[in-house]
Amino acid sequence: MAGRYRLIEPLGSGGMGTVWRAADRVLGREVAVKELRGPAELAGPEREAFTLRTVREARAAGRLNHPGVVAVYDIFEDCGHPWIVMQLVRSCTLGSLVHDEGPLPPRRVAEIGVQLLAGLQAAHAAGVLHRDVKPDNVLITDEGRAVLTDFGIATLEDDSPVTRTGTLVGTPAFIAPERASGGSAQRASDLWSLGVTMFLAVEGRSPFQRGNALATLAAVVYDHHGPLLRAGALAPVIDGLLAKDPARRLGGAEAESCLRAIVEGALPEHASVPTVPRPAAPPSAQTLPVVSVPAQRPSAPPSAPPFVSPSVSPQARPGTPGATVPGPALPVRRSRRWNLAAATGALVVLVGLAAGGMAYLTAGRPPGGTVPGVSTPTVTVFRIRSTPPAPEDESRPAVRPPGDPADEPGRQRPTRPHEKKDKAERGNSGKGLGAGE
Structure with a gap:
């Protein structure tokens, strides 16, 4: 080949x-020659x-x-496709080593990681990205040294890409989420890709490999490892x-x-170490508190605080699952009239639910205006009224529970408080507002 390689x-x-x-035959040494045929469907301009x-x-x-990187010596074209001449490294791949011997000890994987990182950092400093780091592209020499090979799909950071439209270059299970997206x-x-490679080496399995390429890419983007x-x-x-x-x-x-600390014994092989601090993650559905209060719109009039279901634990706090966003504190009134008003409000909620006239929120059907990204609400919130409670010196109409005899057909419509004040003062006499009114 090319007049010198046999x-x-x-x-x-x-x-x-x-x-x-x-x-x-020119330099009298053995080399590795990679024949790159490319996909069989390539033809014409795509082949070029x-x-x-x-x-x-x-x-x-x-x-x-x-x-830490296999050297590239030469490149030529023969038989209609390119050939790359590389350094011959007597070795086995990391993938075959794990397949034959099983998962490797953490310290050994840390040692391999240090050597691969050194090679990657040298490539990045030269402006070269590998794009296909995986166990089968990691050679373990007879001396135990890890060498990164197969820069066949490497790219220069400052070059424009020359690939087929829509082509994703790399191995799906080891492609980074940003590239899979x-x-x-x-x-x-x-x-x-180095992290996935180390995961496979120490655990003996691929964290994202699925039944087909599309499922694998989806796992890379959405699934935890x-x-x-x-x-x-x-x-x-x-x-x-x-x-x-x-x-x-x-x-x-x-x-x-961190890897050097493990290799040098500064950290016990099977001990945990503190996670390196990273910038705070943006809010997501997994980190936001569970809220079922509709988002306030600027044009909406002010309203009274919502009534919260008594099933909510009083220890719940914002930022923990099952907590609600605290509203303004309700004024505390310890008079008999206030207790009566509270009981009246609870009955209004029950009557409204029975009549189908009150809005409610559920986890399965969030209404328009809910907080984006928040799911699985555990608290149902009802709005009792849009105006504050009447002052204590005013009369309060009584509320009858559903099924009161006054609700039966043929009964005389009760007089409203403003029509006749003395009827409003009857309290719980059963002559107050009906559920349907």
């Missing part, structure tokens, strides 16, 4: 091509774009010179790297500091 044997193959062990991108990305990887790759995206049962002191680092929001994700320097 293919000896295949070392592995995948959807994009085959990696060969080859001999460089694929070749152009491969050449560009191989050149990007060729800019790197770090012991249609965003562009960034340095934090590589750190997310699940419990870390074997990680020990490594758990806070992985948690930090797997923050959905890249702005809150653990940075490379912070992650390296």
Whole structure:
């Protein structure tokens, strides 16, 4: 190939091509040659774009010179597709190691993480993003050193992308949420992929792998990664790297500091360490208190405080599940008239519910104007009246419970308080306002 490389044997193959062990007859050394065939459906302009991108990305990887990154020596085109010549590393992949030996000890995974972080930071400093960090692209040498390989889909941060429209480049289970949601790759995206790789290495399973690619991408965007049962002191680092929001994700320097502490024994292997402080998360449905009070509109007239169901615990506080937003304090009146008014208000609520004339809120059907993002309300709130209670020196009409004989058909309509004051003073005589009025 290209007048100098003789293919000896295949070392592995995948959807994009085959990696060969080859001999460089010019320099007299063995190398790895990656044959990049690309997707079979590519043709015409798309095939040309694929070749152009491969050449560009191989050149990007060729800019790197770090012991934690497999070196790229050459690139050429033959048989209608590109070939990349790389450093031959006698090793096995991290994926095959976990498959054969099971989950690795936390300290060993921390050591691998430190070495991979060093390679990624060198790439990022050169403006190169990997975009496909995963266990099968991590080589474990015979000496136990971790080396990052396959920058075949790497990209330069300052280059315009050359990809097919709508194509998502990378392995679904290891793609960062911002990329799975249609965003562009960034340095934090590589750190997310490193976190998933470390999760698999220490737990022995992929946190987001599902039955198909679409379900896997949905899990990446929406699902939590699940419990870390074997990680020990490594758990806070992985948690930090797997923050959905890249702005809150653990940075490379912070992650390296924590991992080195585990490797050097400053932290017990199976102990937990404090989580690195991150900026506060924006409010979400998981962090907001459960509220069932409609949002106040500027044009709405002031109203009296709502009546709260007595099933609510008096210890509930705003910010805890099941709490309501406190309204203005009700005036405390310890007179007999106030107690009568409170009982009257409760009966109004019951009568209103029976007649279907009172609005209510439920968890399944929030009305318009509810607080955005808040779900599962546990408190039902009713508005008793739109005006304050009458002063104590005024007469109060009595309220009969449903089923009072005065409600039967044929009964004379009771006189309202303003029509005849002496009837309003009868209190609970059964001649007050009816439920239907």
